[in-house]
Amino acid sequence: MKYVDAAQVQKKMGTRLLANKLAKNLFFLSTLFGLIVLVILIYRVVAQSIGWIDADFIFNKLSTDPEKAGIMGAILGTLWLMAVVAPVTMVLGVGTAIYLEEYAKKSRLQGFIQTNISNLAGVPSVVFGILGLTVFARALDLGSVVLAGGLTMALLVLPVVVVASQEAIRAVPQYLREASYGMGATKWQTIKNIVLPASLPGILTGVILALSRAIGETAPLVVIGIPALLIPLPDGVLDKFTILPVQVYYWTTDSALVAEYANLAAATIVILLIVLFAMNSVAILIRNKFQKRF
Amino acid sequence: MAVLTMTETKGKLAEEQEFSQAEKKIVYGTKDLNLWYGGDQALKNINLDIYENEVTAIIGPSGCGKSTYIKTLNRMVELIPVVRVSGEILYRERNILDRSYKVEDLRTNVGMVFQKPNPFPKSIYENVAYGPKIHGIRDKKILNEIVEKSLRGAAIWDEVKDRLNENAYGLSGGQQQRLCIARALAIEPDVILMDEPTSALDPISTLKVEELVQELKKDISIIIVTHNMQQAARISDRTAFFLNGEVVEYTNTNSIFSNPSDKRTEDYITGRFG
Ligand SMILES: Nc1ncnc2c1ncn2[C@@H]1O[C@H](COP(=O)(O)OP(=O)(O)OP(=O)(O)O)[C@@H](O)[C@H]1O
Numbered sequence: 001m002k003y004v005d006a007a008q009v010q011k012k013m014g015t016r017l018l019a020n021k022l023a024k025n026l027f028f029l030s031t032l033f034g035l036i037v038l039v040i041l042i043y044r045v046v047a048q049s050i051g052w053i054d055a056d057f058i059f060n061k062l063s064t065d066p067e068k069a070g071i072m073g074a075i076l077g078t079l080w081l082m083a084v085v086a087p088v089t090m091v092l093g094v095g096t097a098i099y100l101e102e103y104a105k106k107s108r109l110q111g112f113i114q115t116n117i118s119n120l121a122g123v124p125s126v127v128f129g130i131l132g133l134t135v136f137a138r139a140l141d142l143g144s145v146v147l148a149g150g151l152t153m154a155l156l157v158l159p160v161v162v163v164a165s166q167e168a169i170r171a172v173p174q175y176l177r178e179a180s181y182g183m184g185a186t187k188w189q190t191i192k193n194i195v196l197p198a199s200l201p202g203i204l205t206g207v208i209l210a211l212s213r214a215i216g217e218t219a220p221l222v223v224i225g226i227p228a229l230l231i232p233l234p235d236g237v238l239d240k241f242t243i244l245p246v247q248v249y250y251w252t253t254d255s256a257l258v259a260e261y262a263n264l265a266a267a268t269i270v271i272l273l274i275v276l277f278a279m280n281s282v283a284i285l286i287r288n289k290f291q292k293r294f
Numbered sequence: 295m296a297v298l299t300m301t302e303t304k305g306k307l308a309e310e311q312e313f314s315q316a317e318k319k320i321v322y323g324t325k326d327l328n329l330w331y332g333g334d335q336a337l338k339n340i341n342l343d344i345y346e347n348e349v350t351a352i353i354g355p356s357g358c359g360k361s362t363y364i365k366t367l368n369r370m371v372e373l374i375p376v377v378r379v380s381g382e383i384l385y386r387e388r389n390i391l392d393r394s395y396k397v398e399d400l401r402t403n404v405g406m407v408f409q410k411p412n413p414f415p416k417s418i419y420e421n422v423a424y425g426p427k428i429h430g431i432r433d434k435k436i437l438n439e440i441v442e443k444s445l446r447g448a449a450i451w452d453e454v455k456d457r458l459n460e461n462a463y464g465l466s467g468g469q470q471q472r473l474c475i476a477r478a479l480a481i482e483p484d485v486i487l488m489d490e491p492t493s494a495l496d497p498i499s500t501l502k503v504e505e506l507v508q509e510l511k512k513d514i515s516i517i518i519v520t521h522n523m524q525q526a527a528r529i530s531d532r533t534a535f536f537l538n539g540e541v542v543e544y545t546n547t548n549s550i551f552s553n554p555s556d557k558r559t560e561d562y563i564t565g566r567f568g
């Protein structure tokens with residue numbers, strides 16, 4: 001007796017093929033949805049910003065007059081912020097990752113820290129703002145300056161760097177460490193000469209992705225108290241500052257009062273997108289260029 | 295015991311004499327070594343003396359503890375957290391299992407070559423210069439000399455002398471393995487541990503490594519794990535047969551292959567020869 005009845009199989013064939021086709025189209029539609037929304041978004045922003053992006057817009061200081069207003073202050077503020085966030089996250093993030101991967105392996109403490117880093121990644125950014133406000137701006141009495149914002153932002157993106165660096169370090173084959181230890185190298189020499197160079201591309205990619213996130217965050221800095229209208233340009237980490245997304249936020253809020261502010265916001269978004277795109281490209285370039293063969 | 299005839303006695307004596315003739319020095323003395331991976335005992339009461347300027351082969355079926363033993367000799371097993379060890383391993387008369395023995399110190403004297411070639415993703419030059427640099431040699435001229443001497447020592451100089459700055463990953467498997475030997479030689483070790491160094495190589499590369507081992511033993515002592523009976527017979531002076539974490543038989547290579555005293559050794563050797 002045959003278990004597979006040809007007639008039965010034929011009867012079911014139609015439904016099976018239909019379900020197959022249906023699945024494919026469903027997944028295509030899901031993809032399309034996201035894509036369409038993105039296109040509409042970019043189209044609207046670009047359309048609104050047309051005619052507003054020029055040298056004046058980029059190099060002028062902020063002004064209440066839409067015709068004169070420029071975003072040099074926000075650009076410099078963003079750069080200063082990155083100048084704090086990049087080294088702080090890099091040192092703390094890579095340091096933590098090295099500790100967890102190379103030293104604390106398999107201990108209870110490691111499990112505890114690991115869980116908390118994952119938890120930290122899920123904490124809403126506004127909460128980091130409150131932390132920054134209480135600790136850096138108030139308790140350390142820094143005020144709402146670049147340093148306070150930068151430290152807050154650094155904490156916010158720290159989990160990203162830690163996790164990316166951990167993965168990069170874990171991907172370094174054990175036999176390379178063994179080869180180094182086998183020659184009498186200490187742990188630190190092995191980390192410095194073998195593990196870090198081999199995991200650098202992954203670590204840098206993580207750092208740049210973290211910076212891309214930091215550059216677009218608004219909430220924590222608004223909480224810290226970035227002024228809505230700041231005209232002087234910042235020229236140090238102890239100056240008050242504003243950044244591109246916060247500028248977008250205030251112009252959008254005020255566009256009810258002055259209609260042109262909406263165009264300024266759109267133009268700023270375009271600049272921000274260009275910066276983001278550039279940073280992601282750098283991340284990809286680094287990854288491709290320095291990727292080592294193992 | 296039956297009385298030996300005159301000639302037999304003479305023959306035995308001559309053989310023994312020849313074997314222990316030069317009063318060879320012991321490099322490694324292993325005393326009652328036991329090792330556990332968690333609850334599983336991988337080495338049981340190992341007692342083994344390894345002699346200077348000899349090639350000592352370690353043979354035995356898969357999983358019998360060969361790698362574990364050789365990795366205990368430079369304390370590489372410590373990288374595995376669950377490992378527990380008891381007993382003594384005397385290297386040049388000092389117990390390396392003693393807490394006060396610095397493992398970096400030990401590994402500066404005892405080099406290791408692994409089963410799979412594992413060069414660093416660096417240039418050929420940097421691979422060989424790695425060890426000396428680790429130990430603080432910075433002088434370019436000295437480093438150059440060490441690199442050349444080590445590469446010559448590993449019989450690979452002629453093949454790579456024009457491409458020292460190229461990445462080591464561009465070499466063939468056999469060349470990579472000889473580079474790894476050169477890398478180990480660069481710290482001028484007293485002993486080199488080799489764990490199946492030719493198992494990933496083609497016959498010609500294998501032959502080159504074997505010749506190299508013969509050459510090297512003039513200056514250093516070599517302990518080599520191998521699955522290849524012919525290889526053990528060809529290149530080693532003494533052979534230890536491991537089984538289930540124990541040393542079944544340990545004697546000079548000629549007698550273990552021509553006249554094994556333990557039935558299990560005989561079974562293993564003949565099984566392999568087919
Ligand atoms: N990291 C480890 N954790 C737990 N057990 C291990 C570990 N490494 C080896 N063992 C066990 O110890 C025993 C000896 O292993 P070992 O690698 O020394 O064998 P071997 O003689 O080198 O075998 P092969 O010829 O296959 O390389 C085996 O039973 C193995 O399962």
Ligand SMILES: [Mg+2]
Pocket residue numbers: 360361362489
């Ligand atoms: Mg093995």
